[in-house]
Amino acid sequence: MLKDNFNDLLSFMVVARERSFTRAAAQLGVSQSALSHAMRNLEARLDMRLLTRTTRSVAPTEAGEQLFMRLSPHLLEIEQELTALRDMRDKPAGNIRITAGEHAMAAVLWPVLKPFMAQYPDIHVEVTVDNGLTDIVDGRFDAGVRLGEQIAKDMIAVRIAPDMRMVVVGSADYYARFGVPDTPEQLANHRCINMRLPTLGGLYAWEFEKDGRELRVRVDGQLTLNNLPQRIDAAVAGLGLAYVPEDTVQDAIADGRLVPVLQDWSPYFDGYHLYYPSRRQHTTAFSLLVDALRQK
Numbered sequence: 001m002l003k004d005n006f007n008d009l010l011s012f013m014v015v016a017r018e019r020s021f022t023r024a025a026a027q028l029g030v031s032q033s034a035l036s037h038a039m040r041n042l043e044a045r046l047d048m049r050l051l052t053r054t055t056r057s058v059a060p061t062e063a064g065e066q067l068f069m070r071l072s073p074h075l076l077e078i079e080q081e082l083t084a085l086r087d088m089r090d091k092p093a094g095n096i097r098i099t100a101g102e103h104a105m106a107a108v109l110w111p112v113l114k115p116f117m118a119q120y121p122d123i124h125v126e127v128t129v130d131n132g133l134t135d136i137v138d139g140r141f142d143a144g145v146r147l148g149e150q151i152a153k154d155m156i157a158v159r160i161a162p163d164m165r166m167v168v169v170g171s172a173d174y175y176a177r178f179g180v181p182d183t184p185e186q187l188a189n190h191r192c193i194n195m196r197l198p199t200l201g202g203l204y205a206w207e208f209e210k211d212g213r214e215l216r217v218r219v220d221g222q223l224t225l226n227n228l229p230q231r232i233d234a235a236v237a238g239l240g241l242a243y244v245p246e247d248t249v250q251d252a253i254a255d256g257r258l259v260p261v262l263q264d265w266s267p268y269f270d271g272y273h274l275y276y277p278s279r280r281q282h283t284t285a286f287s288l289l290v291d292a293l294r295q296k
Helices: 002-018 021-028 032-046 063-087 102-119 172-178 184-189 228-236 246-254 285-296
Strands: 052-055 057-061 094-099 121-130 143-147 155-159 167-170 206-210 211-217 243-244 257-261 271-276
Touching: 002 021, 002 032, 002 052, 002 063, 021 032, 057 063, 057 121, 063 102, 094 102, 094 285, 102 121, 102 143, 102 228, 102 246, 102 271, 102 285, 121 285, 155 285, 167 206, 167 228, 172 257, 184 206, 184 211, 228 243, 228 246, 246 257
Parallel strands: 094 121, 094 143
Antiparallel strands: 052 057, 143 271, 155 271, 167 243, 167 257, 206 211
C-alpha cells in the first residue's frame, strides 16, 4: 500500500507541475492511459478529487494544490540527498537544466558544453534556448544565462563572458541605395530589420548611448525576424540594417560583407552571467560546469 501511494504521489506531482498528462507521461516514461488510471486510483484511495480534467487541460483542485505545495519541499530534499549520494561516486554524474538566449547559447554556453560533455560522460545537460526572461525557479531550471543588468538581486551571478556591445550593420549595396545614417534618429528613414520581443510581444526598440545621452529608437522596415542568423543574412543581402551583437558579425565586417555605422553610439555593457538561486544546494556536476564556464 505504501509503495503504491508513493509511486502514485510522485506521478501526481509531475502531472500537477506540468498540468498535462501528455507531458507528464513523457517525463515519467509511461503511457497516458496508465498515468490517468494511476491518478484515479490515488483519488479513490484518498477519497478526494485531486485533479480537474477537461478535454484540453488538467489542473489541481484546491485539495490537489494544497497537497502539491506540502509535498514539494520534501521531495526536493529527497532528490538533493540522492544527488549528493550519486556525487560520491568516482565519476561525477547528475542532471543539469539551463535556460539561455540564442546568442548566449551560441557564443558562450555551447563552446564550453562540447568539451565539458566529452570530459564528463555521466553528466546530463538539458538546455532550453529561449530569448524571453524565463523564471528559472518556476521552470525548475538549475540556472540561467542572462546579461548582468537583467539578473534579479536575490540571485547569485557568475560572470562567464566579457563586456559586449550591439552594432548597426548594413551592406555596401544598401548604403549606396539608401545612404548612411549619421545619427540614431535618422534610422526612422531607413529600412531596418526588426525583432519582436518574446516577453511583451512588442518590437524591440534599438538602444543607443553617447556622452551620457540615452536613446531608444523604434525602427521600421520590411522584415521582422526573431532568428539572429537570419537577421544577419538579411543585412548581408541588402534587405535592411540590422542591430546585432558585434561578435556575431566580426567576420562579415572583416571581409566587407557588412559595414558598421553609428559606432560612437554603441557603448559596451555588462556581458553574460550564469545565475542561480542562492538557496540551491549545489551538486558536484553543477559546480564543475560553473567552474568550466567561469574559466572561459
